Amino acid sequence: MERYIECINPATGQVWDTLKIPSAVEIEIMAAKAREAFQDWSVTPLAFRKQIVARFGELVQENLEHLAQLLTKETGKPITQSRREIRQADRRIRFFLDIADRYLAPEVAYEDEKVREEIAYEPLGLIVNISAWNYPYNIGYNVFIPALLAGNVVLYKPSEYTPHTGLEFQDLFRSAGLPPHVFTTIIGNGQTGAYLTERIPADGYFFTGSHATGMKILEQCRKRTVPIQLELGGKDPAYVANDVKDLRKVAAALADGAFYNNGQSCCAVERIYVHTEVYTDFLKHFVQEVKGFILGDPRNESTYIGPLTRAAQLDILERQVADALSKGARLLLGGKRIPREGNWFEPTVLADCSHQMEVMKEESFGPIIGIMGVKDDEEAINLMNDTPYGLTAAVYSSNPDRARRIMEKLNTGTVYFNMCDRVSPYVPWSGRGHSGLGLTLSYHGLRAFTRTKSYQLLKSN
Ligand code: NDP
16 A cells, blocks of 8 residues: 655645555554444433534634635635635534434334334444545535434545545544544545455445445445445536526526536536527526636635646546537637646536537536537436436526426436525435435434334333
């Protein structure tokens, strides 16, 4: 296994730190200590677990500026978006704290004069949580907050692009009073993740990342009879119907949905279908909107688009643009790398796209959007569903009934009406097909970290 991670600032290409990756033996020791810690943590009163999680949330907010600057340095995320992520993630903590008593308490499922039957929710045990870099707070909290509240212990492997943020989580949990080894950050790279899934016998593996890595994880965990959850990528579509009231407003919302965080969101809008009656006007408004985005140093308050986090993504974007242009797409904006140190790509708008093009079929995960015209709702539905992915889909229309008829036919875990690129703690976050297996968030996403035990009790004999 490699022994070090080089931390590179994506805005400058400069290495700013080098961190040692724990060895296999060290990982084994961390896992053994975590297992030991489970004995006490799993029987700690929920009120105490809630208190610690709440304190962790407060400490994160108290250190917001430092953490946001760090996130920007690690990922290149514009500073205003880093702060927003950290603030918004807190909503997830508060949601899980609010519902924990109700959904972790045992339930009476049946009772008569002779028997009483109950369902109890017990923690799974040792959770391996392998995470992505694009929203480490949001996607981290989705897993380790409910896991800890439910009485599990967690081995958390952040992405190699956000190791410092991962180490901050560990420090802040300790400062919040979490007993040692209940939450352990294991920094490392793909090999570290592979080691954790292949060699560490955990009681649940919760992964967020790409479909390609998700498939490796399934393979690595294939002989384990424990929950394996995969939150994977997307190729999320949006449809603009011909009855939208304010096309400029819709274009602005979709431009934000496509380019926020430089398009590096699992639920970013990645392809747009526009009714032909409003197609030309929509393109005009959309391009105008994207031209208004300020690109630059992610530390600047006014920056909306910074560098890409991963240098490797530049090749993918370049390939998608060349492929689309060779097949007849019209380049309305951008299309190339920006020649400066770091990972920079121009915000790119491609019109007149088709499903022969990679940009309409494969996850772009960058500042690039494919747009095409459709003649009616039926064609829009068929094209939106023409993908192996199934994370989210958005419908814009002034008619809620028409939109609902469309949404009911879309094969995704989440559908949006007149909104997009949004995650709420109250409803499950789940992908279909290549977008994943299982779910996070909502009360289901708390119970996902438990296993049921049925009590069948005779009242008298
Ligand atoms: P990757 O799949 O590249 O990596 C995810 C995590 O897996 C990282 O911690 C990575 O380590 C680790 N890893 C890499 N190889 C292995 C392996 N063989 N076994 C175990 N772990 C491994 O994804 P990204 O981090 O680049 O994240 C972007 C992807 O995540 C996009 O596809 C995006 O759509 C998806 N995503 C999905 C979300 C959802 O809720 N559905 C939310 C957010 C992102 P390392 O980084 O060190 O290589």
